[in-house]
Amino acid sequence: MIADHSAVSVTALYKSVGRKEILRGLSFDVEEGEVFGIIGPNGAGKTTTLRVLSGIIISYSGDVKVFGENPRSARAKGYISYMPEDAFPYDRLTGIENLQFYARIYSRGDRKLEESYLERGIKIASLGDRIYDRAMEYSRGMKRRLVIARTLMVNPKLAILDEPTSALDVESSVRIRDMIRSMKGNTTLILSSHNLLEVEYMCDRVLMINSGRGVKLGKPKEIIEETGTRNLEESFIKLVGEG
Numbered sequence: 001m002i003a004d005h006s007a008v009s010v011t012a013l014y015k016s017v018g019r020k021e022i023l024r025g026l027s028f029d030v031e032e033g034e035v036f037g038i039i040g041p042n043g044a045g046k047t048t049t050l051r052v053l054s055g056i057i058i059s060y061s062g063d064v065k066v067f068g069e070n071p072r073s074a075r076a077k078g079y080i081s082y083m084p085e086d087a088f089p090y091d092r093l094t095g096i097e098n099l100q101f102y103a104r105i106y107s108r109g110d111r112k113l114e115e116s117y118l119e120r121g122i123k124i125a126s127l128g129d130r131i132y133d134r135a136m137e138y139s140r141g142m143k144r145r146l147v148i149a150r151t152l153m154v155n156p157k158l159a160i161l162d163e164p165t166s167a168l169d170v171e172s173s174v175r176i177r178d179m180i181r182s183m184k185g186n187t188t189l190i191l192s193s194h195n196l197l198e199v200e201y202m203c204d205r206v207l208m209i210n211s212g213r214g215v216k217l218g219k220p221k222e223i224i225e226e227t228g229t230r231n232l233e234e235s236f237i238k239l240v241g242e243g
């Protein structure tokens with residue numbers, strides 16, 4: 001059953017590669033406008049889950065819907081903006097040329113829309129005058145900000161960010177975090193992260209997974225209370241640590 005306010009609905013999602021079971025019956029819903037975090041140890045299946053939601057992985061069993069549509073459908077693809085863990089800019093283009101390139105593609109000839117995407121992208125990337133430098137001259141953190149900007153500038157209905165703040169220094173992380181929080185409402189955001197303090201701060205709800213199974217789903221505050229811990233990191237260790 002898909003509730004009207006569901007942006008994403010996942011029921012009994014299984015994914016195997018060869019004989020290896022990667023996802024073993026994940027079920028969860030993401031409400032429209034939510035910032036939803038997927039957390040879990042290395043190899044838990046976070047990236048695989050995000051790739052299913054983005055319509056990149058098409059062979060799986062279970063029911064997955066994005067705004068009521070199959071994620072691989074053209075309609076769903078129009079709603080989703082996905083940033084993979086290893087996303088990178090075009091090194092030979094400047095920061096602004098990178099954004100222009102994507103703004104042009106996504107605005108499909110609408111010059112006004114192209115301008116507004118670009119303006120938004122520049123703001124999100126907040127690279128100052130360095131936006132006129134070629135991306136090959138950027139630090140890892142600057143490249144990251146550029147690809148996040150390119151993902152979010154198009155005002156997607158659903159943004160899927162795989163580890164958005166990895167490789168970012170404190171200041172850049174804070175900037176991205178605040179920006180993600182400020183998008184709340186218009187865009188539904190699903191992100192994965194290993195930084196649980198950040199997840200606690202940013203996410204309305206969190207799905208904790210381990211070995212492809214859901215371990216816990218809820219608001220960070222509720223999970224912390226239920227587990228009798230001081231923060232999400234401690235809850236995580238209590239629920240997932242030491243198998």
Ligand SMILES: Nc1ncnc2c1ncn2[C@@H]1O[C@H](COP(=O)(O)OP(=O)(O)OP(=O)(O)O)[C@@H](O)[C@H]1O
Pocket residue numbers: 017020022040041042043044045046047048049
């Ligand atoms: N194409 C594939 N072929 C074989 N195994 C795969 C494939 N893709 C993922 N896996 C395996 O599935 C498991 C889950 O991988 P996934 O990348 O989804 O985990 P993750 O939670 O994102 O991990 P990390 O935190 O390290 O990024 C891992 O054991 C990984 O080796």
